[in-house]
Every structure is written in C-alpha cells, then in structure tokens.
Amino acid sequence: MRIFAPAKINLHLEVLEKRPDGYHEIQSLMQRVDLSDEVDVRTGGEGIRLVAEGEAIPGGMDNLACRAAQLFCRRTGVTEGLEIRIRKRIPVAAGLGGGSSNAGAVLAALNDLFRVGLDQDSLMEMGAQLGSDVPFFLFPKPALARGRGEKLSAVGLPERLGFLLLVPPFRISTPWSYETFDRLTGGKKKEGAQLRDSYPALADLLPALKNDLEIPALSRYPEIGRMKEELLRQGAKGALMSGSGPVTFGLFPSKKEAEEAARRLKLPEGWQSIVAQGI
Numbered sequence: 155m156r157i158f159a160p161a162k163i164n165l166h167l168e169v170l171e172k173r174p175d176g177y178h179e180i181q182s183l184m185q186r187v188d189l190s191d192e193v194d195v196r197t198g199g200e201g202i203r204l205v206a207e208g209e210a211i212p213g214g215m216d217n218l219a220c221r222a223a224q225l226f227c228r229r230t231g232v233t234e235g236l237e238i239r240i241r242k243r244i245p246v247a248a249g250l251g252g253g254s255s256n257a258g259a260v261l262a263a264l265n266d267l268f269r270v271g272l273d274q275d276s277l278m279e280m281g282a283q284l285g286s287d288v289p290f291f292l293f294p295k296p297a298l299a300r301g302r303g304e305k306l307s308a309v310g311l312p313e314r315l316g317f318l319l320l321v322p323p324f325r326i327s328t329p330w331s332y333e334t335f336d337r338l339t340g341g342k343k344k345e346g347a348q349l350r351d352s353y354p355a356l357a358d359l360l361p362a363l364k365n366d367l368e369i370p371a372l373s374r375y376p377e378i379g380r381m382k383e384e385l386l387r388q389g390a391k392g393a394l395m396s397g398s399g400p401v402t403f404g405l406f407p408s409k410k411e412a413e414e415a416a417r418r419l420k421l422p423e424g425w426q427s428i429v430a431q432g433i
C-alpha cells in the first residue's frame with residue numbers, strides 16, 4: 155500500500171510554559187503542503203524492515219515510521235512481518251515534520267491494510283505517543299494545535315497558498331531548539347496571542363505569522379533572518395521559519411507567484427529552494 159506523506163508548515167508557533175514532563179505547552183497553526191515523501195508498506199518477511207531512498211534517515215527502530223509500525227502491531231496483535239519503503243523528498247530535521255508524517259502514514263496504512271477499523275481518535279492517540287506532531291498528520295484539515303501539539307481543532311485557511319521554501323545546508327535538532335529557547339527567554343510565557351478559527355484571506359493570516367523558535371535558530375544562524383528579508387524583497391507577503399527550523403518560507407497568494415520569486419531569488423552557497431502549495 156502506497157501513501158503520500160506530506161510536509162507541514164507552521165504558520166504560527168508560540169512556546170508557552172514548560173511542563174513537568176519536559177515538554178512545552180504550545181499553540182500553533184499547521185498546514186500541509188504538496189511536498190511529500192512516498193511511503194510503501196508491504197506485508198511479508200520477518201520483523202519490521204526499513205528501506206530508504208533519498209536523504210539519509212535514521213535506520214531500524216531509531217526511525218519513527220518503524221516505531222509507528224511496532225506500536226500498531228503491539229496494540230492490535232498483528233504479528234506479520236512488514237517492509238516499509240520511504241522515498242524521501244522532504245528535507246530531514248528541517249522543521250517540516252517529515253519523520254512525523256511518515257509515522258502518521260504508516261499508522262493509517264496499517265489500519266487499512268489489516269482492516270483493523272481504528273477510528274481517527276485512536277490513531278491520533280497512538281500518534282501522540284510517537285511524537286508531538288504525529289497526530290496532525292492523522293487530522294484531515296489545517297489545524298490549531300495546543301497542548302504539546304496533539305490537541306487539534308480545524309482552522310479555515312485560504313486555499314492554495316503558495317510557499318517558497320528555503321532549505322539551508324545545516325540542520326537543527328528540536329530538543330536543542332526548545333532548550334535554547336528556555337535559556338534565552340526564561341521560558342515562562344503563560345498565554346499566547348489570540349488566534350482565530352478562520353482566516354478567510356491571506357491578509358487576515360499575515361498578522362498571525364510568528365514563530366518563537368526563531369529566537370534560538372537566529373541566535374546561531376543569523377542567515378535565516380537575512381533570507382527572510384530577501385523573501386520579502388522578492389515579493390513574499392510574509393516570511394517565517396517553520397517549526398524548529400531551519401527551513402524558512404515566503405508566503406505568496408499562489409504557487410505561480412512563489413515560482414516567479416524562486417526564479418529571481420539568488421541563494422547563498424549550499425541553500426536550495428522548493429516551491430509548494432497549501433493542501
């Protein structure tokens with residue numbers, strides 16, 4: 155069974171108080187884009203095996219997709235061998251949720267493949283055990299995420315927004331990002347901005363663009379700030395880093411406008427651009 159596992163963009167991400175379990179309360183606006191990995195799940199052989207193509211990803215049980223399969227089998231009593239094939243197109247450790255998306259895709263695929271009939275809430279609960287972003291990939295709409303990211307409600311966003319994603323040659327680890335955020339800010343914010351449940355037009359969304367995890371990222375990589383300015387110079391209506399970074403995006407009314415800006419933009423050595431559309 156083949157599933158397309160899309161990347162996500164955070165249009166808003168505020169880090170609130172640190173919790174006793176080490177996670178932070180957050181509030182975030184999340185949206186899928188049409189940049190996807192391909193995930194194939196097949197039965198057969200012994201145990202859970204991973205075959206990966208593209209950028210290197212963690213192997214075996216260090217990989218979230220394999221851990222998703224293991225958790226699913228344990229919960230449902232499935233004992234068959236499985237092969238998971240991932241064709242990677244989403245940059246890894248980049249703030250685009252690629253690993254979480256792969257894990258969500260595996261849970262959904264196994265639910266169909268073995269006709270287990272778990273409902274969306276059960277799959278999302280399993281996803282939350284694997285990682286804070288996994289439930290979003292089992293939720294069918296753009297979402298406002300709260301809690302540590304697993305409490306989701308649907309948000310209305312303008313359709314087919316264009317994104318110009320800039321991928322730097324370095325990567326950022328999520329735990330480092332949150333730890334550095336705490337160190338630099340004290341990490342004591344109690345309340346986030348007031349968010350809406352619908353942003354009908356791009357102009358409504360622009361004031362909500364904010365990412366607290368830019369604070370740690372910019373402290374180490376000021377070039378992210380320079381690329382945000384460059385995106386705005388090239389006509390982006392807004393520019394922001396996604397998730398814990400380092401991928402930084404410009405927001406455009408359409409994919410076509412994002413493509414035109416991509417042609418004009420001069421990238422620093424080692425950076426790449428990807429044009430995508432909200433889905």
Ligand code: C5P
Nearest residue numbers: 176177178180285286302303328329332
């Ligand atoms: O849930 P996930 O495994 O993706 O989180 C990775 C790390 O990011 C956590 O171990 C934690 O350090 C940090 N994190 C956090 N608060 C969140 C989400 C992640 O502190 N809401």
